[in-house]
Amino acid sequence: MMNRQGRPSQAAENTSRTTGPTSTGHKALDLSEPLIFEQDRPGQTGVDFEDVPLSRSRLGGLDRDQSIGLPGLTESQVVRHYTRLSRKNYAIDMGMFPLGSCTMKHNPRLNEAMAGLPGFADIHPLQPTSTIQGALAVMDQLGDWLIELTGMPGVSLAPKAGAHGELCGLMTIRAALEARGDARSRVLVPESAHGTNPATAALCGYKVDSIPANDEGRVDLEALKEKLDDDVAAIMLTNPNTCGLFERDIVEIAELTHAAGAFFYCDGANFNAIVGKVRPGDLGIDAMHINLHKTFSTPHGGGGPGSGPVTFSEALVPYAPGPFVKQAGDALTLDEGFEPEAIGRMAAFHGQMGMFIRALTYMLSHGGDGLKQVAEDAVLNANYILSSLQDVMSPSFAGPCMHEALFDDKFLKDTGVSTLDFSKALIDEGFHPMTMYFPLVVQGAMLIEPTETESRESLDEFIHALRHLAQSASSGKSNSFVAAPQYAPVTRLDETQAARKPVLSYQPPEVDAAE
Amino acid sequence: MSDIRYSEEHEWIRVDGDVGTVGISDYAQGALGDVVFVEMPEVGTNLDQNAEVGVIESVKAASEIYTPVSGEVVAVNDAVDGDPSLVNTDPLGEGWLFQVKLSNADELDGLANQEAYDKFLEGLD
Numbered sequence: 025m026m027n028r029q030g031r032p033s034q035a036a037e038n039t040s041r042t043t044g045p046t047s048t049g050h051k052a053l054d055l056s057e058p059l060i061f062e063q064d065r066p067g068q069t070g071v072d073f074e075d076v077p078l079s080r081s082r083l084g085g086l087d088r089d090q091s092i093g094l095p096g097l098t099e100s101q102v103v104r105h106y107t108r109l110s111r112k113n114y115a116i117d118m119g120m121f122p123l124g125s126c127t128m129k130h131n132p133r134l135n136e137a138m139a140g141l142p143g144f145a146d147i148h149p150l151q152p153t154s155t156i157q158g159a160l161a162v163m164d165q166l167g168d169w170l171i172e173l174t175g176m177p178g179v180s181l182a183p184k185a186g187a188h189g190e191l192c193g194l195m196t197i198r199a200a201l202e203a204r205g206d207a208r209s210r211v212l213v214p215e216s217a218h219g220t221n222p223a224t225a226a227l228c229g230y231k232v233d234s235i236p237a238n239d240e241g242r243v244d245l246e247a248l249k250e251k252l253d254d255d256v257a258a259i260m261l262t263n264p265n266t267c268g269l270f271e272r273d274i275v276e277i278a279e280l281t282h283a284a285g286a287f288f289y290c291d292g293a294n295f296n297a298i299v300g301k302v303r304p305g306d307l308g309i310d311a312m313h314i315n316l317h318k319t320f321s322t323p324h325g326g327g328g329p330g331s332g333p334v335t336f337s338e339a340l341v342p343y344a345p346g347p348f349v350k351q352a353g354d355a356l357t358l359d360e361g362f363e364p365e366a367i368g369r370m371a372a373f374h375g376q377m378g379m380f381i382r383a384l385t386y387m388l389s390h391g392g393d394g395l396k397q398v399a400e401d402a403v404l405n406a407n408y409i410l411s412s413l414q415d416v417m418s419p420s421f422a423g424p425c426m427h428e429a430l431f432d433d434k435f436l437k438d439t440g441v442s443t444l445d446f447s448k449a450l451i452d453e454g455f456h457p458m459t460m461y462f463p464l465v466v467q468g469a470m471l472i473e474p475t476e477t478e479s480r481e482s483l484d485e486f487i488h489a490l491r492h493l494a495q496s497a498s499s500g501k502s503n504s505f506v507a508a509p510q511y512a513p514v515t516r517l518d519e520t521q522a523a524r525k526p527v528l529s530y531q532p533p534e535v536d537a538a539e
Numbered sequence: 540m541s542d543i544r545y546s547e548e549h550e551w552i553r554v555d556g557d558v559g560t561v562g563i564s565d566y567a568q569g570a571l572g573d574v575v576f577v578e579m580p581e582v583g584t585n586l587d588q589n590a591e592v593g594v595i596e597s598v599k600a601a602s603e604i605y606t607p608v609s610g611e612v613v614a615v616n617d618a619v620d621g622d623p624s625l626v627n628t629d630p631l632g633e634g635w636l637f638q639v640k641l642s643n644a645d646e647l648d649g650l651a652n653q654e655a656y657d658k659f660l661e662g663l664d
Binding site (some may be wrong): 462 | 572573575576596598599601
C-alpha cells in the first residue's frame with residue numbers, strides 16, 4: 025500500500041534472513057550482507073499518512089501511481105549496511121596498496137585538517153573575491169609551486185583529473201597549431217602509454233600513431249625518427265614510463281619533436297618519481313599534467329576527486345585555459361583568461377579547490393628538500409622490492425628501476441599458475457594485488473609501486489608474501505592458486521561472465537500478480 | 540579452399556575462390572585470455588593490407604585486429620558477436636571473424652604457412 029508520495033502506508037511483516045554455512049550466514053565477525061534491495065521490507069522506514077481522499081490533485085494527471093523502487097529500511101539498518109560493506113573493502117588506511125601506475129600513497133591527516141578549516145570548507149565559488157582572498161592565495165601559491173617544480177612558466181589549475189589534464193594539454197596544442205595555420209593530423213604515442221593518451225588524442229581529432237618500445241622497455245628512437253614528420257602535431261610521452269623506466273633519450277626526443285614543428289606533451293602521472301630532482305621544462309616539455317592525487321598525496325581511488333593541473337611552456341601559455349589568479353593592487357582577483365586565442369574554460373568554476381588545499385599542505389609540510397626526498401624514497405622502495413624479488417620472480421627489464429618494479433610471468437612458466445591466479449593468491453595473504461596485465465608490452469605483467477610512504481617493515485612483509493607465493497608456485501602447488509582467494513569475503517569471481525553478460529542494476533524478483 | 544596462412548600479427552586466412560575467411564590464431568586467443576567483446580569491420584569497407592579493422596577485448600586487454608590481406612569486407616561472423624567465447628573455443632573454425640574479397644591475391648605469398656608460423660611462435664618464447 026503506497027501513498028502518492030511512494031511511501032508505505034502500512035507496516036510490514038518481518039521475514040527471516042538469508043542463511044549460509046552458519047545458521048545466520050555470518051562467519052564470526054565477517055558479517056554476511058545482502059544487497060540493500062534484498063533487505064527491503066516496505067513499512068520499515070516508518071509509516072506515512074494515507075492519501076487524503078478529498079484532496080484534488082494539481083498535477084494534471086501526472087501523479088505517481090507506482091512505487092519509486094527505494095528499499096524500505098530503518099536508519100540503523102542503513103548505517104549497519106554500509107558499515108558492514110566498508111569492512112569488506114580494502115583501503116590505503118588498512119594496508120599497502122601496491123598498484124603500479126596508480127601511486128596509492130598515504131593521505132596525511134594534516135591535509136584533511138587544513139581542507140576542513142571553515143575558511144576553505146564553507147565557501148562558494150560565486151562569493152565576491154574580496155571574501156575568498158585566502159582561497160585565491162592557496163591557488164596562487166600552488167600554481168607557483170608547480171611552476172617552480174616543473175620549470176615551466178604557465179599553469180592551468182582547472183582540469184579535474186589526469187585525463188582531463190591531457191585533454192586540456194592537447195586542446196591547447198591544437199589551438200597553438202591552428203593559430204599558426206598549421207593543421208596536423210597525427211599524434212605519436214608509445215606502446216607502453218596509459219590508455220588515456222591515445223583516447224585523448226582521438227578525442228582531439230588526431231590519428232594515433234603508435235611508437236614501438238625497444239628491448240630495454242624504452243621508446244625506440246629510430247622508429248620515432250621514421251614516424252616524425254610535418255604532419256605530427258605532438259608526441260605524448262610518460263616519463264618515467266609505465267615500465268618504471270626513465271626515458272634516457274628524452275632530451276633528444278624533445279629536440280627531434282621541436283625540429284619537426286611538433287609539440288611535446290608529457291603525461292605527468294609518474295612525476296612522483298622525479299619531483300624535486302628533474303624539472304620537466306629543462307627536458308624540453310611543452311605541456312604536462314600533474315596528478316595531485318598521485319604526486320601530492322590527495323585522496324585517490326574512490327576517495328577522490330582527482331585533480332590534474334597542467335603546466336605549459338612559453339609557446340603554449342597564450343592558449344592555456346583560465347581562470348588565473350592575478351594580483352590587482354593589494355588584492356587577488358580571478359582573471360577568466362578569455363583572450364580570443366585561448367581555448368576557454370575546461371570546467372565550471374575554478375578546479376578542485378579541496379585538492380588544491382591538500383596538495384599545497386603536502387608541499388609546505390615537506391618543503392623543497394622534503395619533496396626531493398619523496399622522489400628518492402619512492403625510487404629506493406621500488407628498487408628494494410625489485411632486488412628482493414629478482415631471484416624468485418622475473419623482472420622484465422634490467423634494473424635499477426624508477427618508482428615501480430615490473431615483472432613478467434616467465435617465472436610462472438609451466439607452473440599452471442597465471443598472473444591472475446598469482447594476484448588472487450596475494451589477497452589471501454592480506455594484500456591488495458599489484459597491477460596486472462599492464463603495461464601491455466610485457467607478457468603477463470605485474471607492476472608494483474610501493475610509493476615513498478611504506479615503511480621498511482611493511483615492504484618486508486609484502487616481499488615475504490610474494491617470495492612465499494613464488495616459491496609455492498614453482499614447487500607445483502598450483503591448486504591453491506587456482507582456488508584463490510579462499511579467505512576473502514567473496515571468492516573467485518567469474519570475470520568473463522561479468523564482462524560478457526553484465527547485470528548493471530538490481531533485478532527485483534518476480535512480484536506476485538496479486539500484490 | 541586453400542591452406543591456412545598466418546600473419547605476424549597472429550591472424551589467419553583461408554581462401555576459397557577470391558574470398559578469404561579471417562580469424563585469430565590459437566596462440567593469439569590463448570595469449571588474450573577469455574574474449575568478452577569483438578568489434579568487427581563493417582561489410583562493404585575497403586581494407587588495405589595490415590590495416591587496423593577492429594578490436595578484440597578480453598578480460599586482460601583490448602587488442603587491434605589487422606587484416607592480413609587487402610580487399611572488401613563481404614561478411615562478418617554474427618555468431619561471434621552474440622557469443623564471443625567462440626573465438627576461444629574454436630578460433631580456427633566457428634570463431635572466424637570476417638570475410639574479405641581479395642583485391643590482390645599475391646599478398647598471400649607473403650604470409651606464413653602452418654609450418655613457418657609454428658616456427659615463428661617458437662621464436663617468441
